[in-house]
Amino acid sequence: MSEKEDFLTVEKGKRLNSLYSDDEHLDEDNDSYEAISNNGKSWQDYGQSMLQQRVSTRSVVSLNIGAKGDVSTVPQLSPVIKHGWLCKNPPQGSYIYQKRWVKLDAEYLRYFDSDKDMYSKRIIPTASITSVANVGDQKFEVVTNNRTFVFKAESDSDRNEWVKVLQETVRDHNVTNRVSLLQQSSAASEEKQGALELRGLRSKLYVVVSGDKVFLYKNNEDYQLGIGITSIEMNLGNVKDADRRAFDLTTPYRTFSFVADSDKQKEEWMEAMQNSIGEALSNYEVAEKIWKEESNCFCADCGAAQPEWAAINLCVVFCKRCAGEHRGLGPSISKVRSLKMDKKVWTEELVELFQVLGNRRSNAFWAANVPPSEALSPASTSEERRRFISAKYREGKYRRYHPLFGNQEALDKALCINMQSSDVGETLSLVFCGANVNCDTGDPDCPSPISLAKSFDQKLQVEFLAQNKNTEIPRSEVGGHLDRQYYVAPPSITHNGFLFKTGSMGKPVTERKAKEEFSQRWCTLNDGVFSYFESPRNSTPNGDLRMKEIACLAVGVPETHGYDHTFEIYTDSERLYLFGTDNSDAMREWVKSIAKSFIPSSAEDLLNRDFERIGRLQYKDGLNLQSPKVGWFALVGSTLHVCFEDSEEEEAIHLKKLQELSIQQENEVLVLVERRRTLYIQGERKLDFQGWSSSIQRAAGSSGHTLCEQQLTEADIPVIVDRSIDYITQCGLTSEGIYRKSGVNSKIAALLESFRRDARNVRLKEGDHQVDDVSNVLKRFFRDTEEGMFTSQAANDWLSTPAMADDCQRVLHYQALLNNLPRVNKATLRALVNHLYCVQCFSDINQMNLHNLAIVFGPTLFQTDGKDYNAGRVVEDLISHYVAIFNVNEQQLKKQLDEISAIIKLRDLNSSSKVPPAGDFICTVYLEEKKETAEQHIKIPATMTAAELAFEILDRRKITVRENDYWCCFEVNEKEETERSLHYQEKVLPILHSLGTESYLVVKKHFSMEAMLIYLASKVDDSKHGMIKFREDRHLLGLGLSAFHDRYFILNRTSLRLYKEVRSLQKLQRAEQQCSHRPEKEWPVKSLKIYQGIKKKLRPPTCWGLTVVYANEKHEKQQWYLCCDTQTEMREWLSTFLSIQHDGNVWPSDSMKVCASRVPLDARLGNISLIPLRGSENEMRNSVAAFAADPLALFGKV
């Protein structure tokens, strides 16, 4: 391309200004242009005189236009952040830098031929700048998505200044851009665009008429990229017909002579440009009126010229950069509007109010006491603006205090009296010093100040009060106040439309509301306030709701009420608002908009969920039970998503998998027990809590009749299946014809029903429940399951598999089918087949061999009538090839079978000796280490101590105890990588029950015991203090973010205390004595359990770690990690702990005595039924609770 042209000269032969970009092509000395006449005057003469005339009263209109996502506009007089001469890198191939006048404002970087030019050669939206960097040699580069511009400054310091300012502007762009983007809805769309010839140029330009501007781009491609040549403000434009297809756009600075392709095109272009002028002039109207008041021509905050924004409640006019910071205050403090774009809000009264008050009178109040050191200038940084504007309007730091400040009654009275005057300045002062806009006037005819003002026909007073009905009054103690605020001003959301509304309620909606009970209302959501009106024509709302008062938003089940789609809003003041519509899209839009307006940004992830209920609740958790925190919750199906107060990540609680769900303290606390956390949700307000409570309970129950809709265990098995299998395993494997014999129908139905209602709370107990009833419950459950075990679409594939002759192929096919099952079905099938496999292993006792089980379970699982034996054959295959199909670890299977054998043997023993089933547990204890050959199945009576268990094991293995062998029973937690030696007098049974699946007991020598005993013997007192590396467990939040920090610990007879800051040891010791120095944390020693070891994942700084577990009466665990520098150090802490916990009695003085005191086991059989050994942690816990409830049962037979 050999485009060697320039254009737009004013007089023939004399180039005054080249408009065209010089990026890729141009030779500036080329003067082969056609001149463009400008009434015989050079544009400078003409333009400058015009400029002088007009600039004093008006500025050139600035309007933001979305051009393919980019904003392309030249606010010509918008505050310039920096300008100056720079050299721009030359077009390709040339080495001569070109001197350019460069201007930067918040939105654009532009460069011009000279500082006198009105129209740029290039405009680069700051939004499109991706980076700005030094490139050495006084140069810097400005990188956009598609182009890089290199500039050279005159000095390094000037270069650095440009880079700094540019980087800051680009970074700030988000804030300011938000302001403009929000207003874009009112901006006009592109009216006409296309290629258009500009006289004097060989190739056509791409011209866009948009809103109140005309944009010139080199070509369509540049337009798409958002980088233009210049823009023409049409408020100063005039369109004139010229000869043939030509027409002129004249401005005070230049005439643009265009030539259209056809007469029709010409007509269209001219019309579009005329419209644009109209638009510009109308946009301009409000600004012009407001600027009539002289003080409004400068920003109320920084003094920048021609401010185009205003806070319509604070009655101040400010510049765009300050507007960004006003937005940041939130609409409850500053309602920001554009003078140019928000035409609709500028009623006659509001404009007049601004003319009357103006920045001068408003600032006489707002800025009465600004110290010069804090004042802004047009060049202030965003950070300075933010600080100043927040101090000025949020805290009211510089305001002129009203003489009545602090006296509420007097302020209110003064406000009422002032309503008969026209002194809005006084009203401003009263209101922003605390007078209540909605106070009671005592006049029944005019109960509010606003109605008083109306009665006195004080329109400006009415206007001012109306704008400030919901304004937050400045507070100087705002620092702490802010932190406690729930509400984080979200980007302003607006929405409006018709909804149907019932009267607000103080009770939950329990009955269907017919259509007649709703009335149609025009609803608007604006500036954080939801208002409803009689009709769109009314300007006074029937009522409104502030977004920050909303505690909860709930979406109704469709067709619950007369209107199909409903939602409920719950407020802090315990009111419930029900809205309805027949249009589901409208409902969704409303719910989305409202939720967006009251959910803080810290919890905004919740908004992406298809929630049925969202809101804020108080909660307590395992780490801190003293003071409640505030979390944001969203219920989605059976998952409760939570943004906890001190966690950055959202967490999910699977309600169907809860171990416990209960309501405590007279329906005021909802307790959710998960495997590793207990969460207390508190009813701060009754009304919305009731709603949460019932929907959480509903979501935690079974929601239907398919497998995955049931309450589930951690392993995704329906609780009903898991409990039934466990029970049969413990009590039913010896029962002849188990699963074939029928139970008692009414009992089966009742049990099944209670499982369906809330499986989590069904406890199967021998004596209460017959095995045949339970086995039939399981069968009936499977038979009634919707979709069946194998899903309706895949059932036939399963049924056709037995026809495959080759065993290997068949197994592979089953595996493939298994992998296609939904997660829950797969886990359930596996658990069931495992169980049936075990059942048939003992068929010599129960008579249920493979074939018999298949006959029973084939039709049950496939829900067929039993005539087609393929169903049975599938079950037979699954059981007989169980190991292969399910890829089973055979050692684990063997262990499982061994355990079952032990159970059977024991039951057998018990029944033959006519002793009722014992309160004993058979459990696996290891000798020295966890391996199969070291396994011992041992019956553990309720009274057995750790020492007795150790001797029992040693005895069985015929191991003699030598002197100085400290054989101990350890509780080992594989997952936590910790172990704890049980105290010799500690009862084993409760320990056993408290163990999770990842823990086991092992009897082995305690190698540190001797050293510990020696240390204790040498110790004078039983306290200890010193530095330990400490780390908190954040498991509740699922985060492992905290690290180990040095903390000072003091351990004494009663408590373990942690001190964060310790100045001197001496001081501390004094503190210890005086108890004056408050510890940061304190735990009662006797409630602690100390484990050796810290899991490696937490990266303990040394290998001498201790894991401290604190468990309260509610069985909630909290965990901390202490890490010592040396092994000796660790041993000393540990022995001090043990010594305190056991009153100095750490090891029996004569260990042989313990051994001898052992009572023969058989003589101590209790009368409590067997409890599942393989149950979840929680079941174990409940079992223990059952014991605790009836201690006599424990000791009755002892």
Ligand SMILES: [Zn+2]
């Ligand atoms: Zn300003």
